[in-house]
Amino acid sequence: MQIDLRILRFDPERDKKPHWESYVVEADPKMDRILDLLHRVKWEQDGTLTFRRSCAHGVCGSDAMLINGRNRLACKVRLEQLGRKITIAPLPGLPVVKDLVVDMEGFFSKLRSVQPFLVNESVVPARERRQSAADRALIDDTTKCILCASCTSSCPSFWAKPEYVGPAAIVNAHRFIFDTRDEAADERLEILADKDGVWRCRTIFNCTDACPRGIKITQAILEVSQAIQERQV
Amino acid sequence: MINGYRIGEGMLAWLFHRISGVAIWLFVVLHVFDIYLAGSNPGLYNDLLSFYASPFGRVLETTLGAGLLYHALNGARIIVMDFWPVMTRYSRIMWYICWVVFVAAGIPVAWVILKPIWGA
Known part of the structure; x- marks a missing residue:
């Protein structure tokens, strides 16, 4: 299935304000998560896309972002929960460092x-409190x-x-x-x-x-x- | 969408509460002004009362009643959660109950205010 992905991009060295960029990504809605899409864009289409991620299993909390108008972890949302058109933006209310990375x-x-x-x-007990x-x-x-x-x-x-x-x-x-x-x-x-x-x-x-x-x-x-x-x- | 964020029931409940709160405050300012006119300029006061009784004035009055009713019901919902935080688990259900009461109490009141427009 082809996914129409829109990502709010911002490079402080190049852009005066954030702008939307569109990508078409091939994906498996049953297996893929938003994080897989972001990886595909970064590795296959545009290496300048910047985002945080670490464990990729909903434990570290580093890939929170605004996905289709709601804050979620990119590694926890499966595509079948969202449909073909997906918009991704950095967390609202926090200063943007670059693309989807915010200043924490x-x-x-x-x-x-x-x-x-x-x-x-x-007094510290001999064993645990x-x-x-x-x-x-x-x-x-x-x-x-x-x-x-x-x-x-x-x-x-x-x-x-x-x-x-x-x-x-x-x-x-x-x-x-x-x-x-x-x-x-x-x-x-x-x-x-x-x-x-x-x-x-x-x-x-x-x-x-x-x-x-x-x-x-x-x-x-x-x-x-x-x-x-x-x-x- | 506000700030790119999708509006859910909680945000809608808060938005209506804020809008109705500001509207009620504006009405209180107007009310203080019209009562002041009763003593200082009775002619203008009577004109204002005639406007309140006009069809447009009655629609405004109905809107005010709706704002007061919503603000009171949602305010009661917030008070319940403030006193018993565990009730936050039922915040959505309580909001829908607010709307049921709003419609049940609001329609008869709106009818009473608006019926002179149709001469009923």
């Missing part, structure tokens, strides 16, 4: 701002994040106000705020109680719909909002 520095600096690591100053199954269940969902930025870059609140910490940072904060072994929940809640923290969420659900890991992101954001109010941070 702002995204990661917001992630770092919520301290996405275990804080525990108590144990946790009950029920306590672990509180953070089951939010541990699944692969930091692909699909959620944050799909959020209209983030497009309007890039200072917004964004769904991904809140999800990763949630993972430690509700971790019974952690001792810095109040600090994280204070950071997220800022005007550019959780209150910018408008329950639009783009983040939840875009997450390739199926994380219930809006629910996690609202749980953090409730924790802020209950602890009166």
Whole structure:
């Protein structure tokens, strides 16, 4: 089957603004994924096409992009889910470095701002810090994040106000705020109680719909909002 | 499409909520103005009331009622999710329920407002 592929291209050394380029690619809709199409274009038609990818199996999260108007991982979307006409653009709301590669520095600096690591100053036990199954269940969902930025870059609140910490940072904060072994929940809640923290969420659900890991992101954001109010941070 | 992004139910719910919110605020400004006219310029106030009672004014009034009703129903949906985050799993279903209530409550109200146009 022939696929009509349109890709939003941008080379900062050549172009003043992004432009669409079209490619016709032969593909097997049952077997091929968007990433296979991109490889075919790069290897057989235009070697200058630039995009990120690493594991190619939906684990590393490096090939998130805007595919037919929705943020998805190129390695997880099969062609049979999309049809013959496909458009691909870089993640919206993030500065484009080249073609489908976006600058993730702002995204990661917001992630770092919520301290996405275990804080525990108590005496280190001889073996692991144990946790009950029920306590672990509180953070089951939010541990699944692969930091692909699909959620944050799909959020209209983030497009309007890039200072917004964004769904991904809140999800990763949630993972430690509700971790019974952690001792810095109040600090994280204070950071997220800022005007550019959780209150910018408008329950639009783009983040939840875009997450390739199926994380219930809006629910996690609202749980953090409730924790802020209950602890009166 | 907004910012190249396909509009789903969640984005539509938010867009309608924002548009109806701004429209309601504009009406409140108009309402403060017309009440002010009642004391300062009764003639103009009466003219404005006549406009409200005209067919076009009644269509605008119906639109205002629709905006108020949607904003209230979707606002209740958001409040439910704010208090019980687990309800976010049913956000789509709740939005469709909003529309069912919107139609069920909105049609009789629209009929009451619009029927003088047909002399009913």
